Amino acid sequence: MSPAPVIIAVDGRSGAGKTTLAVELAATLRAHHRVSLFHLEDIYPGWDGLAAGIERYVSTVLTPLSRGEAATWTSWDWENHYDGDARVTLPAEIVIVEGVGAAAEAARPLLDAVIWAESPDDIRRTRALDRDGATYEPYWDQWAAQEEEWLGLDDVPGHADLRVQNLADGSAPADVLRLLPFLPVLAPVLAPELSARRGLRLRAERLTAAPDAPELFHRLYGSSANAVWLDSSNAGSGKDGAGREALMAAERSRFSIMADDGGMFGQFVTHRGGVSRISAGSSTANVPGPFFRWLDTVWGRRAVRTPDGYPGEFTLGWLGCLGYELKRETGGSDLTASTPDAALIFAGRAVVLDHADGEAWLLALEAPDADEWLAEAREAVRAAADTAAQKADLAAEAGGSTGVVRPAAPTFRSRDSGAAYREKIAAAQYQITQGNSYEVCLTTTLEARIEAGSLDPWTTYLALRTRNPAPFASYLRLGSLAVASTSPERFLKIASDGGMRAEPIKGTRRRAADPEEDHRLRTDLATSLKDRAENIMIVDLLRNDLSHFAEPGSVTVSRLCAIESYATVHQMVSTIDARLGPGAPRAEAVAACFPAGSMTGAPKISTMAILDRLEAGPRGLYSGAIGYFSLNAAADLAVAIRTLVIDAAGDGTAELSLGVGGAITSDSVADDEYEEIRTKAYGVLSTLGAAFPED
Numbered sequence: 065m066s067p068a069p070v071i072i073a074v075d076g077r078s079g080a081g082k083t084t085l086a087v088e089l090a091a092t093l094r095a096h097h098r099v100s101l102f103h104l105e106d107i108y109p110g111w112d113g114l115a116a117g118i119e120r121y122v123s124t125v126l127t128p129l130s131r132g133e134a135a136t137w138t139s140w141d142w143e144n145h146y147d148g149d150a151r152v153t154l155p156a157e158i159v160i161v162e163g164v165g166a167a168a169e170a171a172r173p174l175l176d177a178v179i180w181a182e183s184p185d186d187i188r189r190t191r192a193l194d195r196d197g198a199t200y201e202p203y204w205d206q207w208a209a210q211e212e213e214w215l216g217l218d219d220v221p222g223h224a225d226l227r228v229q230n231l232a233d234g235s236a237p238a239d240v241l242r243l244l245p246f247l248p249v250l251a252p253v254l255a256p257e258l259s260a261r262r263g264l265r266l267r268a269e270r271l272t273a274a275p276d277a278p279e280l281f282h283r284l285y286g287s288s289a290n291a292v293w294l295d296s297s298n299a300g301s302g303k304d305g306a307g308r309e310a311l312m313a314a315e316r317s318r319f320s321i322m323a324d325d326g327g328m329f330g331q332f333v334t335h336r337g338g339v340s341r342i343s344a345g346s347s348t349a350n351v352p353g354p355f356f357r358w359l360d361t362v363w364g365r366r367a368v369r370t371p372d373g374y375p376g377e378f379t380l381g382w383l384g385c386l387g388y389e390l391k392r393e394t395g396g397s398d399l400t401a402s403t404p405d406a407a408l409i410f411a412g413r414a415v416v417l418d419h420a421d422g423e424a425w426l427l428a429l430e431a432p433d434a435d436e437w438l439a440e441a442r443e444a445v446r447a448a449a450d451t452a453a454q455k456a457d458l459a460a461e462a463g464g465s466t467g468v469v470r471p472a473a474p475t476f477r478s479r480d481s482g483a484a485y486r487e488k489i490a491a492a493q494y495q496i497t498q499g500n501s502y503e504v505c506l507t508t509t510l511e512a513r514i515e516a517g518s519l520d521p522w523t524t525y526l527a528l529r530t531r532n533p534a535p536f537a538s539y540l541r542l543g544s545l546a547v548a549s550t551s552p553e554r555f556l557k558i559a560s561d562g563g564m565r566a567e568p569i570k571g572t573r574r575r576a577a578d579p580e581e582d583h584r585l586r587t588d589l590a591t592s593l594k595d596r597a598e599n600i601m602i603v604d605l606l607r608n609d610l611s612h613f614a615e616p617g618s619v620t621v622s623r624l625c626a627i628e629s630y631a632t633v634h635q636m637v638s639t640i641d642a643r644l645g646p647g648a649p650r651a652e653a654v655a656a657c658f659p660a661g662s663m664t665g666a667p668k669i670s671t672m673a674i675l676d677r678l679e680a681g682p683r684g685l686y687s688g689a690i691g692y693f694s695l696n697a698a699a700d701l702a703v704a705i706r707t708l709v710i711d712a713a714g715d716g717t718a719e720l721s722l723g724v725g726g727a728i729t730s731d732s733v734a735d736d737e738y739e740e741i742r743t744k745a746y747g748v749l750s751t752l753g754a755a756f757p758e759d
Contacts, residue, residue: 067132068130068131068132069100069129069130069132069155069156069157069158069159070157070158070159070176070177070249070250070253071126071129071130071158071159071160071161071174071175071176071177072089072158072159072160072161072175072176072177072178072179072244072250073160073161073162073166073167073171073175073177073178073179074086074089074160074161074162074163074166074179074181075162075163075164075165075166075167075168075178075179075180075181075220075224076164076180076181076182076183076230077164077182077188077208077211077215078164078188078192078204078207078208078211079183079187079188079189079190079191079192079193080181080182080183080188080191080230081181081183081191081230081236082162082163082164082166082181083103083105083162083163083195084237085162085179085181085228085230085236085237085240086101086103086160086162087101088237089160089237089240089241090160092237092241093158093257095256096256096257097156097157097158097253097256098156098157098158099156099157099158099159099160100129100153100154100155100156100158100159100160101159101160101161101162102125102129102135102153102159102160102161102162103162103163104117104118104121104161104162104163104164104165104166105163106139106140106151107120107121107124107125107137107138107139107140108140108163109140109147110140110145111203111206111207112206112210113140114164114165114207114210114211114214115210115214117140117165118165118168118170118171118214119170120137120138121137121161121163121165121166121171122168122170122171122174124136124137124138125137125153125161126161126171126174126175127174128155129153129155129159130174132155133155134152134153134154134155135152135153135155136150136151136152137150137151137152137153138150138151139151142199157253158253161175164211164214165214167180167220167223167224168214168218168220169218169220172223176249176250177225177226177244177247177249177250178220178223178224178225178226179224179225179226179227179228179240180220180221180224180226180227180228181227181228181230181236182221182227182228182229182230183229183230183231184231187231189204192204224350225247225349225350225351226240226243226244226247226347226348226349226350227347227348227349228240228346228347228348229346229347230346231346235345235346236346236347238328238345239344239345239346239347240347241257242331242344242345242347243342243344243347243348243349244257244349245257245258246340246342246349246351246358246361246362247349247351248351248352248353251361264367264368264429264430264695265368265429265430266368266369266371266379266380266427266428266429266430266695267427267428267429267430267434267438268371268374268425268426268427269425269426269438269442270373270374270423270424270425271423271424271425271426271442271445271446272422272423273422273423273424273445273446273449274417274419274422274423274424274449274452275417275424275444275445275446275447275448275449275451275452276448276449276451276452276455277293277295277320277322277417277448278526279447279448279451279452280322280415280417280424280444280445280448281293281322281539282522283444283447283448284322284324284415284440284441284444285322285323285324285541286522288324288325288326288541289541289543290324290325290332290409290541290542290543291322291323291324291325291409291540291541292321292322292323292324292383292384292409292411292538292539292540292541292542293320293321293322293538293539293540294319294320294321294322294383294536294538294690294691294692295320295529295537295538295539296316296317296318296319296320296419296535296536296537297529297533297534297537297550298317298533298534298535298537298630299317299318299320299419312623312639314420316535316536316554316567317419317535318375318376318418318419318420319376319378319416319417319418319419320416320417320419321378321383321414321415321416321417321692322414322415322416322417323380323383323409323411323413323414323415324409324411325409325410325411326413326437327412327413327428327429327431327433327434327437328412328431328432328433329410329411329412329413329429329431330344330345330409330410330411330412331343331344331409331410332344332407332408332409332410332542332543333358333382333406333407333408333409333410334404334406334407334542334543335355335358335390335404335405335406335407336404336405337400337405338352338353338354339351339352339353340352340353340355340358340406354393355386355390355393355405355406356390356393356394356651356652356654356655356658357651359382359651359654359693360649360650360651360652362382362410363381363382363650363651363693363694363695363697363699364649364650364651364697365697366560366695366696366697367695367696368380368429368695368696369696370560370696371427374425375418375420375421376416376418376425377559377560377694377696377698377700378414378416378427378692378694378698378700379427379694379695379696379698380411380412380413380414380427380428380429380694380695381410381411381692381693381694381695382408382409382410382411382692382693383408383409383411383691383692383693384406384407384408384409384540384542384690385406385407385408385540385542385547385685385688385689385690385704386405386406386658386688386689386690386701387401387403387404387405387406387683387684387685387688388401388659388663388682388683388684388685388686388687388688388704389401389405389682389683389684390405390406390658390659390688391658391659391672393655394655394656394658394659395668395669395672396659396669396672396673396676397672397673397676399676399681399682400682401682401683401684401685402682402684402711402719403545403684403685403709403711404542404545407540407542407543407545408693409542412428412429412431413426413427413428413429413434413437413438413441414427414428415427415441415445424445426438426441426442426445472518472753473752473753473754473755474512474514474518474519474720474752474754475512475754476510476511476512476720476722476749476754476755476756476757477510477511477512477757478508478509478510478511478756478757479508479509479510479511479679479680479681480508481759482738482759483759485506485508485738485741486734486735486738488506488678488679489506489728489732489734489737489738490734491678492504492506492674492678492728493728493729493730493732495674496728496729496730497730500670500671500674501665501666501667501670501671501674502601502665502666502667502729503598503601503602503665503666503671503727503728503729504665504671504674504675504678504727504728505662505663505664505665505671505675505725505726505727505728506675506678506679506725506726506727506728506737507663507675507679507683507686507687507723507724507725508679508723508724508725508741509681509683509684509686509721509722509723509724510721510722510723510724510745510749510756510757511719511720511721511722512719512720512754513717513718513719513720514717514718514720515716515717515718516712516713516716516717516718519710519718519720519752521539521541521546521548521710522539522541524548524708524710524751524752525539525548527751528548528550528708528747528748528751529550531631531632531747531750531751532550532630532631532632532706532747532748532751533550533630533631534549534550534551534552534630534706535552535554536549536551536552536553536554536690536691536702536703537549537550537551538551538690538691538702540690544711544712544713544714545709545710545711545712546709546710546711546712547685547690547704547707547708547709547710548707548708548710549690549702549704549705549706549707549708550706550707550747550748551690551702551703551704551705551706551707552569552628552630552633552635552705552706553567553568553569553635553637553660553662553702553703553705554566554567554700554701554702554703555657555660555689555691555701555702555703556654556657556660556689556699556700556701557698557699557700557701558644558650558653558654558697558698558699558700559698560694560696560697560698562643562644562645562646562648563641563642563643563644564610564614564641564642564643564644564653565639565640565641565642566606566609566610566639566640566657566660567637567638567639567640568599568602568603568606568637568638568640568660568661568662569635569636569637569662569703570595570598570599570601570602570636570638570662570727571589571592571595571596571598571599571625571635571636572589572633572634572635572636572726572740572743572744573585573586573588573589573633573634573743574632574633574634574743574746575629575630575631575632575633575634585634586627586629586634589627589634589635589636590625590627590636594729594731594732595625595636596625596636597729598727598729599624599625599636599638600624600625600638601665601666601729602638602661602662602665602666602727603621603624603638603640604666605661605666605667605668606640606657606661607619607621607640609656609657609661609668610640610642610656610657611642612653612656613644613645613648613649613652613653613656614642614643614644614645614648615642615643615644615645615646618641618642618643619640619641619642620640620641620642621638621639621640621641622639622640622641623637623638623639624638625637625638626638626639631747632743632746632747633743633744633747650697650699654699654701658689659672659687659688659689660687660689660703662703662727663687663703663705663725664687665727665728683723684709684721684723685704685707685709686704686705686707686709686721686722686723687703687704687705687723687725688703688704689701689702689703689704690702690704690707705723705744706744706747706748707722707723707748708720708721708722708748708752709721709722722745722748722749724741724742724744724745725741725744726740726741726744742756
């Protein structure tokens with residue numbers, strides 16, 4: 065008797081390429097493991113023997129192997145149509161069983177992982193008959209009918225841990241092997257494969273060029289289904305300033321990052337309700353468990369070295385967004401949103417623009433397709449740099465004006481009328497007087513249902529970044545979801561050396577066209593005791609959040625209640641710094657701060673419960689975070705505010721949503737708070753030509 069093996073089933077209809085997939089998986093895994101392989105076609109008792117074959121397989125093969133015992137079973141003689149000789153399948157560290165019914169209901173309790181292979185019907189039939197020739201052809205319909213009957217009673221695809229679209233192009237085995245180590249039950253035994261995934265080599269090229277960023281993104285990723293642009297769209301706005309504020313603004317706006325999930329390392333993950341769905345090429349794996357636990361398995365350890373001379377922190381990795389409803393994992397209640405709780409791409413290649421030095425960096429993990437991509441990206445940067453020069457000349461001739469063609473303005477509806485929102489402000493203040501909270505960050509949502517083709521997410525984002533440039537602007541295209549954000553607020557930065565920084569915003573005033581009025585509004589914000597109190601309460605909350613994984617004594621407030629001005633608003637901003645403790649888990653450090661305290665209030669957990677009752681609905685991506693988790697263990701995340709979410713419904717329509725809110729304290733004035741959310745919505749709504757919903 066041997067120790068119980070890890071058993072992987074490769075199931076699917078006839079002709080789905082299960083045998084080739086299983087053989088290639090076994091051959092690759094044998095580099096580090098003892099592997100045993102069993103084919104169900106050797107045990108089916110004839111062309112009408114699917115059900116009987118599954119029963120034989122479970123009782124005489126799978127059951128003993130699952131105990132670490134040798135399996136003695138009777139083969140089927142396909143030429144004589146009768147039982148054949150007795151055979152033995154030995155146990156091993158990993159056992160792969162493949163064939164129709166390998167993951168049947170009776171088998172699943174004995175299996176550690178289920179792979180379901182699927183292919184188009186025409187490919188399946190051709191592949192099966194090419195392999196078995198005339199022997200199989202007379203029985204194809206008979207066997208297919210048994211498969212239909214079996215799958216009608218047993219939803220094997222729905223129970224699969226990993227599904228692969230096997231198109232017979234040779235990509236399936238490699239794609240499956242990229243995802244298998246993500247399955248928690250396989251992670252311990254596949255430690256060598258996990259280790260190899262972390263031993264990556266990063267290639268970097270520096271180009272002296274200042275490309276037109278929208279043109280570059282469109283050239284490289286205009287046709288990508290999943291792509292991310294972390295866009296410092298206000299880059300350069302602080303260069304002419306002086307003092308500490310200008311330096312900090314320049315730091316936040318120095319780099320822009322563009323990437324998609326293309327290439328051999330590309331992956332895409334969405335998380336909903338406790339399950340992470342990870343796609344790599346032709347394969348998709350479902351990994352149950354909390355998101356931040358999954359994040360800890362793929363990020364937080366240094367997997368690459370930072371290239372010499374490279375000034376940035378991002379060295380490839382995961383980019384995308386986290387939704388507010390991930391609060392279920394950090395002390396909040398469990399609510400379901402229509403959008404994913406998280407959506408991230410893994411970028412094995414990317415372009416980083418250094419706006420301070422006027423350079424572009426091309427980053428790519430060493431791979432067979434790296435040279436081809438680097439050449440393509442090099443040419444795209446040069447072409448976009450030419451476009452930038454041409455635009456500069458045209459802008460000078462036209463006096464710098466830019467025109468934006470708007471579609472028909474959408475009509476937004478609000479989750480709360482003005483009266484209802486004011487009633488909720490009063491309810492929040494009641495909770496404060498009862499001692500259940502000090503500050504309640506109350507929000508509402510504006511929504512509009514439109515025809516999907518009536519608003520282009522890409523041109524909408526370009527208009528937003530022109531009208532309201534911001535240090536943490538971003539454009540995300542993630543399947544049916546598009547995100548156009550002009551966020552000015554950093555949620556959390558973790559440097560590769562362990563430095564941590566949060567920069568909460570609390571306190572807002574509109575901008576005015578008249579300079580004197582604009583200065584008065586800025587001064588009013590700077591001297592407001594109420595706004596200062598709101599900001600300081602969130603600073604205290606974030607000091608506590610950061611302290612969970614910080615070195616003792618390292619938490620400092622390096623900037624308190626400073627005023628920063630953007631295109632449409634003045635904001636009050638503070639900065640909290642800390643140093644991550646040695647060996648501290650970085651994913652848990654992010655979770656300890658999530659969601660941003662500036663979007664909940666204080667104390668965080670009890671206030672989130674109050675907000676759930678008052679808001680009566682999920683926030684979705686709004687109030688979550690947008691940014692990256694880098695392969696050198698760095699992260700930089702913005703708070704998802706000033707953010708338009710465009711969710712295509714698949715029925716020819718799309719839902720637009722824009723979250724807005726503000727902090728409620730005991731001395732809040734309801735009319736002023738309502739005016740504040742209108743001010744915060746103005747930048748996005750005015751770009752769309754839309755108006756704030758009337759009561």
